[in-house]
Amino acid sequence: MTIEFGNPDRPNSYIGKTVPRPNAGRLVQGRGRYVDDIVLPRMVHVAFVRSPFAHARITGIDAGEAKSVKGVLRVFTGKDIAEVCTPWVAVLAHLKGLKSPPEYPIAVDRACWVGEPVAAVVATSRAAAEDGSALIDVDYDPLPVVTDMMSALDADTPVLHEDMGDNLAFRRLHEAGDVEAAFKSAHKVVSTRFRTARHTGVTLEPRSILADWNPAEGQLTAYHATQAPHMIQTVLAEHLGVPEGRVRVICGDVGGSYGIKVHVYPDEVATAAIAKIMARPVKFVADRLESFTTDIHARDHEIEARIAVEEDGSITAMDVDDWTAIGAYSVYPRTSAIEGNQVVNLCGGPYDFKNYRAQTTVVFQNKTPTCQYRAVGHPIAVAITEGLVDQAAAELGMDPVEIRRRNMFRDDAYPVTSPANMRFEALSHHASMNKLMDLMDYDGLRAEQAELRKSGIHRGIGIASFIELTNPSPFMYGIGGARISAQDGCTVRMDPDGSLVALSGVTEQGQGTEAMLSQIVAEGVGVSPDKVRVITGDTQVTPYGGGTWASRGAGIGGEAALQSARALRESILTVAAAMLQTEQSRLDIRDGQVVDTATGESRMPLEEIGRIVYFRGDTLPKGLPRELVQTRHFITSDYPFAFTNGVQASYLEVDIETGVVKLLKHWCVEDCGRIINPQLVDEQIRGGIVQGVGGALFEEIHYDGDGQLLNGSMADYLVPMAAEMPDMVVGHVETPTKESLLGAKGAGEAGTAGAPAAVMNAINDALRPRGAQITEMPFTPERILRALGVLKD
Amino acid sequence: MSEAFRDRIDITLTVNGEPVEARVASGQHLTDFLRLELGLTGAHASCEHGVCGACTVEVDGAPIRGCLMLAPQADGAEVWTVEGLTDTAAIQDLQEAFVAKNALQCGFCTPGMLVAAKDLLSRGGIPSRQEIREHMSGNYCRCTGYEAIVDAVETVAQARAGRGAA
Numbered sequence: 001m002t003i004e005f006g007n008p009d010r011p012n013s014y015i016g017k018t019v020p021r022p023n024a025g026r027l028v029q030g031r032g033r034y035v036d037d038i039v040l041p042r043m044v045h046v047a048f049v050r051s052p053f054a055h056a057r058i059t060g061i062d063a064g065e066a067k068s069v070k071g072v073l074r075v076f077t078g079k080d081i082a083e084v085c086t087p088w089v090a091v092l093a094h095l096k097g098l099k100s101p102p103e104y105p106i107a108v109d110r111a112c113w114v115g116e117p118v119a120a121v122v123a124t125s126r127a128a129a130e131d132g133s134a135l136i137d138v139d140y141d142p143l144p145v146v147t148d149m150m151s152a153l154d155a156d157t158p159v160l161h162e163d164m165g166d167n168l169a170f171r172r173l174h175e176a177g178d179v180e181a182a183f184k185s186a187h188k189v190v191s192t193r194f195r196t197a198r199h200t201g202v203t204l205e206p207r208s209i210l211a212d213w214n215p216a217e218g219q220l221t222a223y224h225a226t227q228a229p230h231m232i233q234t235v236l237a238e239h240l241g242v243p244e245g246r247v248r249v250i251c252g253d254v255g256g257s258y259g260i261k262v263h264v265y266p267d268e269v270a271t272a273a274i275a276k277i278m279a280r281p282v283k284f285v286a287d288r289l290e291s292f293t294t295d296i297h298a299r300d301h302e303i304e305a306r307i308a309v310e311e312d313g314s315i316t317a318m319d320v321d322d323w324t325a326i327g328a329y330s331v332y333p334r335t336s337a338i339e340g341n342q343v344v345n346l347c348g349g350p351y352d353f354k355n356y357r358a359q360t361t362v363v364f365q366n367k368t369p370t371c372q373y374r375a376v377g378h379p380i381a382v383a384i385t386e387g388l389v390d391q392a393a394a395e396l397g398m399d400p401v402e403i404r405r406r407n408m409f410r411d412d413a414y415p416v417t418s419p420a421n422m423r424f425e426a427l428s429h430h431a432s433m434n435k436l437m438d439l440m441d442y443d444g445l446r447a448e449q450a451e452l453r454k455s456g457i458h459r460g461i462g463i464a465s466f467i468e469l470t471n472p473s474p475f476m477y478g479i480g481g482a483r484i485s486a487q488d489g490c491t492v493r494m495d496p497d498g499s500l501v502a503l504s505g506v507t508e509q510g511q512g513t514e515a516m517l518s519q520i521v522a523e524g525v526g527v528s529p530d531k532v533r534v535i536t537g538d539t540q541v542t543p544y545g546g547g548t549w550a551s552r553g554a555g556i557g558g559e560a561a562l563q564s565a566r567a568l569r570e571s572i573l574t575v576a577a578a579m580l581q582t583e584q585s586r587l588d589i590r591d592g593q594v595v596d597t598a599t600g601e602s603r604m605p606l607e608e609i610g611r612i613v614y615f616r617g618d619t620l621p622k623g624l625p626r627e628l629v630q631t632r633h634f635i636t637s638d639y640p641f642a643f644t645n646g647v648q649a650s651y652l653e654v655d656i657e658t659g660v661v662k663l664l665k666h667w668c669v670e671d672c673g674r675i676i677n678p679q680l681v682d683e684q685i686r687g688g689i690v691q692g693v694g695g696a697l698f699e700e701i702h703y704d705g706d707g708q709l710l711n712g713s714m715a716d717y718l719v720p721m722a723a724e725m726p727d728m729v730v731g732h733v734e735t736p737t738k739e740s741l742l743g744a745k746g747a748g749e750a751g752t753a754g755a756p757a758a759v760m761n762a763i764n765d766a767l768r769p770r771g772a773q774i775t776e777m778p779f780t781p782e783r784i785l786r787a788l789g790v791l792k793d
Numbered sequence: 794m795s796e797a798f799r800d801r802i803d804i805t806l807t808v809n810g811e812p813v814e815a816r817v818a819s820g821q822h823l824t825d826f827l828r829l830e831l832g833l834t835g836a837h838a839s840c841e842h843g844v845c846g847a848c849t850v851e852v853d854g855a856p857i858r859g860c861l862m863l864a865p866q867a868d869g870a871e872v873w874t875v876e877g878l879t880d881t882a883a884i885q886d887l888q889e890a891f892v893a894k895n896a897l898q899c900g901f902c903t904p905g906m907l908v909a910a911k912d913l914l915s916r917g918g919i920p921s922r923q924e925i926r927e928h929m930s931g932n933y934c935r936c937t938g939y940e941a942i943v944d945a946v947e948t949v950a951q952a953r954a955g956r957g958a959a
């Protein structure tokens with residue numbers, strides 16, 4: 001059941017409008033408060049000694065010299081930390097067979113990737129801690145290294161974790177229909193090998209934590225740049241042996257996250273453990289090299305895939321063999337099998353076909369662990385699917401838009417279940433495609449492309465339809481045993497001056513969570529958004545919740561806010577009706593005033609209700625409920641996930657002499673259900689597109705055969721800069737989910753999900769007349785010139 | 794780090810219009826000096842490698858990467874950070890445009906972006922969108938995708954030139 005928010009003339013119509021973000025003014029004035037900005041009395045700093053080897057036994061640690069550095073207070077080894085902190089094992093019961101060995105905050109006797117913490121040096125300044133860590137003498141006994149993904153399971157490849165038996169972390173095969181028969185009888189079969197490179201998120205604010213143990217109170221307080229404060233609370237409590245109620249995680253301003261800051265990192269847990277041992281505040285802020293070697297990596301996949309089509313373009317089958325290597329450990333507590341699992345779940349997503357087989361094989365290697373990063377698995381699945389569909393269209397001599405239209409689920413077909421067993425409540429592939437065609441003037445662009453080709457200019461148009469998984473239920477993590485909340489809550493309170501405070505379990509990292517919540521609460525109660533103060537990111541203050549990940553902030557946190565706001569509205573009106581001696585149903589709240597519903601005439605400002613309830617409660621009838629604080633929680637239950645959909649297009653030019661790609665324009669039409677703040681949604685899409693484009697054109701972590709990371713600086717790992725990016729046109733179709741009053745689904749990952757495929761298809765569209773094709777990301781000038789046959793060897 | 798590096802040096806400079814005298818570690822960069830010694834946390838340390846621009850502040854009228862300048866090199870200089878530029882309303886129109894266009898998400902890149910944009914706008918005229926993009930390419934933003942930043946800078950350039958609306 002969803003409320004209609006369509007009429008723009010309705011009272012308090014803030015949902016659906018662009019209103020300013022309450023926290024933006026602070027941030028443009030340099031008044032943000034990120035973890036590194038916080039200074040506490042007696043605070044010390046920790047720096048980590050990190051393994052220079054991809055795999056080595058630690059045979060001795062000599063801290064003598066380090067301790068003589070002025071300012072250095074203590075040195076900790078893995079054994080020291082293990083005495084106060086238990087190791088973790090990152091598996092989930094519903095990912096059958098997933099295995100991973102116990103992982104310690106600081107390696108105890110064996111380091112398994114370059115960058116793994118081996119010792120910690122605590123000093124009065126970060127500079128002294130770094131000086132000290134440079135003087136720690138660690139004896140290593142190098143061990144055989146596993147770096148290659150595709151040979152990780154070969155009999156002659158060393159086994160990374162002996163206790164695990166082999167290097168296989170997880171494997172899942174999904175099969176629907178009769179795939180072999182469909183391929184046998186197909187009119188055409190197209191098969192291709194795809195590769196997506198190892199990425200990392202490059203948040204401008206590095207990972208940061210300031211942990212403070214107060215033994216007098218028995219409380220651990222962690223100021224933490226995280227997306228999931230309650231999850232971190234649970235983890236710190238469990239592994240440090242502190243009651244959960246005595247761990248407080250405070251998450252102020254966070255300088256970018258994109259999934260990087262939703263995981264448990266060994267050095268951050270070690271920092272909390274050290275705070276507990278030293279009984280004083282300890283700060284850890286990663287430097288940029290540490291970010292590259294220890295922030296989670298993602299997207300390192302190699303895929304062999306094929307598609308079967310009929311003469312009319314109908315897809316009859318898809319077969320996907322996906323491999324990914326996740327580094328040395330599965331990452332706690334979300335695990336590193338989710339990305340491959342998502343590839344299995346999402347391939348072929350927009351299309352109505354029957355025969356589907358997909359397998360993911362997840363292996364260990366001596367590299368930085370990989371885990372969930374913005375749009376988890378989507379960019380891979382969309383590249384596979386849309387790459388195959390485009391190639392099939394080219395083989396059939398069919399327009400890429402036409403082949404998609406023939407295969408996408410009809411807009412009136414819902415609810416449907418996909419061959420991957422994903423359940424779709426309501427999607428709008430055709431409406432979205434139609435809107436895209438209008439926005440980009442597809443036919444006009446095709447004509448321009450053909451015209452320019454005559455003069456040797458190679459432009460390409462690439463289309464990519466996609467689905468995006470949002471609003472996850474406990475089916476994502478909870479059923480596997482992880483204490484990660486799929487539910488979220490909001491408390492809304494009216495204070496004596498009639499202003500509101502909303503406390504929410506979802507968090508803000510710049511997406512505009514607080515603006516979105518303030519609009520919802522404003523509309524739900526009946527005040528203007530500037531009367532609402534939103535508080536997020538404090539586990540001792542807000543309702544328990546999951547935080548912000550998998551595009552759940554608006555859909556889950558927003559719904560909890562709407563329900564609590566509407567409940568508060570009712571309680572305010574109960575008091576107002578008693579004061580005005582009228583029926584509650586005749587009263588409404590508009591713009592901070594209790595009004596007569598029929599006439600709109602003002603009866604009383606909210607301040608007056610505040611004054612009476614808080615200071616003159618004696619004048620109200622005895623026993624009258626006067627609860628001006630309301631809390632509601634929300635969890636989805638009809639569908640495991642609220643899928644959204646959309647379609648992107650890229651227009652670009654390939655210089656066939658140099659291999660350089662120039663992006664000319666980019667479009668995205670997406671359907672995230674109810675839009676709460678159009679500007680914020682558009683900016684999520686744009687930011688997401690650029691992160692996707694980064695993966696398509698620039699981003700790739702390089703390792704050598706010894707497991708050494710080769711490009712650990714911003715100068716060497718390229719991310720998009722302003723000059724290289726195109727302007728982006730964003731359009732929407734709105735199909736609200738019926739699971740909630742609000743009807744919102746997520747929008748944070750759609751841009752990243754579809755952009756790489758759109759760019760890939762556009763490049764291949766440009767190259768096709770030259771008989772070239774590339775499917776290995778990133779599409780560097782070198783790879784393009786190789787595809788063109790200009791570069792050989 | 795050598796012993797010589799740990800030496801301390803006396804410096805005198807102006808920061809945000811206020812005189813500052815300090816004894817600094819010779820190896821401390823300007824960003825750490827502003828953040829740790831003066832409590833000016835607007836400039837951020839991100840790559841400390843001169844690449845990302847998050848640390849950009851104004852030194853003697855020019856945008857400078859605080860992570861590439863040692864505090865002792867700022868002896869005698871006039872330094873402005875986002876805090877001072879805010880107090881003097883020197884970039885108020887830019888800040889308002891950044892908010893209006895949502896040209897910031899997490900805000901970590903924003904103080905540096907503002908200083909870089911101020912520099913471009915101080916040259917007068919209305920730069921093209923591509924010129925804005927080129928000029929801002931020393932400042933990374935991982936959140937916005939840049940378009941809103943270009944919009945904000947363009948809007949201010951037009952307004953300052955007396956054409957278009959702010």
Ligand code: FES
Pocket residue numbers: 837838839840841842843844845846847848849858859860861
């Ligand atoms: S921190 Fe100075 S340029 Fe990145």
Ligand code: FES
Pocket residue numbers: 204255256510896897898899900901902903933934935936937
């Ligand atoms: S707003 Fe987050 S990096 Fe620019």
